[in-house]
Amino acid sequence: MSDKLIQIQINGKEYEVPEGSTILEACRKAGWHVPTLCHHDDLTIAGICRICVVEVEGWRTLQAACATPVAPNMKIHTYSDKVRLARRNILELMLADHYGECYSCLRNQKCELQKLAYEYGIDEYYFGHKTERKWKVDESSYSVVRDKDKCIQCNRCIRTCEGIQTVGIFDKVFKGHDCTVDTFWNHPMRETICINCGQCINRCPTAALKEKNETDLVWEAIADPTKTVVIQTAPAPRSAIGEEFGLPPGVCVTKKLNTALRAIGFDKVLDTNFTADLTIMEEGTELLMRLKKALTGEDCIKNATLPMITSCSPGWVKFCEHFFPEQLDHLSTCKSPQQMFGALIKTYVAEKMNVEPKNIVSVALMPCTAKKFECNRPEMHDSGFKDVDFGLTTREMGQMIRETGIKILDLPESDFDNPIGHGSGAGMIFGATGGVMEAALRTAYELVTGRPVPFKDLDIVPVRGMDGVREAEVKLENVKPEWSFLEGVTAKFAVAHGTGNARVLLDQIKEGKSPYHFIEIMACPGGCLGGGGMPIPTNLEVRKARAKAIYAEDHAMDIRKSHENKLVMELYKDFLGEPLGHKSHKLLHTHYTPRGKKAVDPKGSV
């Protein structure tokens, strides 16, 4: 879009709009609503549902507003008779081929197709209606459920998976009326190289894609008197679950949520930020050891591959396993905060609570659908049990709360439970892209120099924001004697979110041209706050609002550096020993599976 303005007319009124904008953009700017379905602000233009058609004077056919650029003196009509007839017909055609059963549908009242049917007052199926399923619901994946009978072929999932994530699970197959959106050879999702990020779910206008719903299993556990049900909550869901109850994006309801979770019947409510802090201790130490070995040759750690890359985003990890199997040594061996927590709940916390680990059901409230897959990885049994039993998404938790009738927004606030119930602001910002990097720097810099990071209010602004790839560097000077090998080193960092952006950094590594020491990668655009399990809709505005809320919470915290979390230090003293120590190694670290383009690896792990 250029800065040049051109004159156009919409519904008889004059407007000046930037040259190169689409009719849709121009109409939105001028305050005229044009319905859309295949269009999504995050995605490339498709122009295929045709619901957005408008009339342009002098043109033979109606034009798709989302796909047509404005031209000087264009006279646009957004709701003429011709337009309304076309839109009604298009909707009726969609409904004719749609297995509509709204009251038993997960997207009831949050469905874009349903909303349009309401907008156009559809009260009859002009062209018929699909009342019988044609396809089986694909529930094979731990994370993503596909219900093809609800698919309206808007291609949003294709453009998400291919365009944003560069994974490419879906494509169109066949032509004519046989055309569908499918996986390769219609393989079940579990047998594809899907990374479980759930980004396609967030952008699907209907219930054709949804998370694997595990709320019933959690309700069952809560009802079972022999079980102690422990839940940990991650920062991103806390910044967004309010949206499920009508709040605008960007309002954290952390402490009300604590109260609601207890009311639902969870026995303990813990804070994932705690293990985020623990991750920083482990990962920060790991980074320093890798640097030490690389710079001094001292054999202080087995794997000294640089740059080191974060490993807390399970979608990213699986992406790396599939697309960059030779680069897996770059991944930190640290488990994600969710899984560190899981391993501690069934060991340390169990001991403290005096409950047998086998009687603990460990639930994680996460922004993420990949967390469901992660907790089912066969290696995630280091406590001797399945470390995390269920990963629930923000949306599923919204559903659980709705079902109870609990008015979460009116509840009093309450704190997390102990013994590991307190996290720092550094842990909090794990929820936003760049957050892990920022948290790690706050700790590592101070560890090495004895001084806080040289940024105002500890806010490391260069790693924040929503650009796809961001970088920063810090010169290390006047370091403490034990880190003398780092004196004068300019440490270089990069951050990427969305696996399409990650690919850029990984290609660089592959070519041996990566200038960085440490890289943070999150599979989802915006980081966890844009996770595949977060409230729908998503777009840049929503993600920015959530990020703002998360950074505000960080500022409000009493401690904002992971190494100042006293409970973490106690845990080391009491139980773990030291970062990268023997027990840490067993409980908090993991290994990866080079998968390549194979969906199922030979060892049977999926």
Next chain:
Amino acid sequence: MSTPSILTNLTKGEAYKKAMAMGADAVIKELQASELRGRGGAGFPTGLKWKFTREAAGDKKFVVCNADEGELGTFKDRKLLLEHAHKMFEGMAIAAYVLGAKDAYLYLRWEYHFMKADIEKAMAEMHALCPEVHFHLNFGGGAYVCGEESALIESIEGKRGEPRNKPPYPVTSGLFECPTIINNVETFCCIPHILLEGAAGFASVGTPKSKGPKLFSISGDVKKPGVYEFPMGISLRRVLAAVEAEDTQFVLVGGSGGRIACAEKCLDRNLSFEDLPPGGSIIVLGKKRNLISALRSVMDFFVEESCGQCVPCREGCYRMLHFVEKMEKGEKVSRKELDRFLELGTTMQTSSKCGLGQSASNVFVSMLDYFEKEMVKIQN
């Protein structure tokens, strides 16, 4: 001045030489003077298309020849490919010269695989005469929609043959997003004739807005089916007489997406861009033909051949086919229902993404226009 024809013999390479001598701008001027309009269906003025593409910004430009000939009842390009392929390649080479393009692609329909050896020979011959131009041969996969220029371009690029959003048009963003001239086989074959024989001669036949000779593929209930060359603007009556049509009920002009002309009312209409669009396909149906089953075959074709991208076409064709099947079975149809499907026909025309969907309801709408009484019993 003799009647212009594009089926007469020309010396290979002469037109290309002449084009180089004239210079690119003069070539375009000559094409504009000939008033040649695209022979692939839409009838866009060829000189203007070349001018736009020449003027479009971009270092790299391409030439593409559309030989997908998938329209129901068309086989006129087949004749040109078999007997005059060198003229087509020469036309492409001249287009490449005008653009300063190095590469020219021939997109040949899958079913014409049998010509491969001859085409490659003609291609090599022409390359020898105009070594600056590299010719490439691409085969379609058999989808009708790949004849639509932007779907064809996607197909050459190795993607699913789905029409693109327009604008941008190929003249500014075509093959590999570079400015591209894409023309029909017959259009390219006209070029050497115009350059060697003069624009005035070419434009000496036709109607005010449709000039020159035109090939027609004529089939159906006629004694002498085949490819005919007539001047633009010829009346339907004369065409039917030439092919010895028998007991004509109606004529489908322009293939599956064309319109029907009923014998009772339309014999004096003429084939031109002003009247009955001279796409190339003329199918004559005699009085013994069942109207509804003819319509059903057309709808069957579209249900199969829609690329499936957009809703009005993918779903619209399908629902329309079901409605036609209902008519075929003689089931009860109410006025309201029929009107809704006629409305749907309009929506498909106004709102589909490409020319396929925009024309898919034409036959339905125009047949019911002429023959409603014969085709449906309205029971309210």
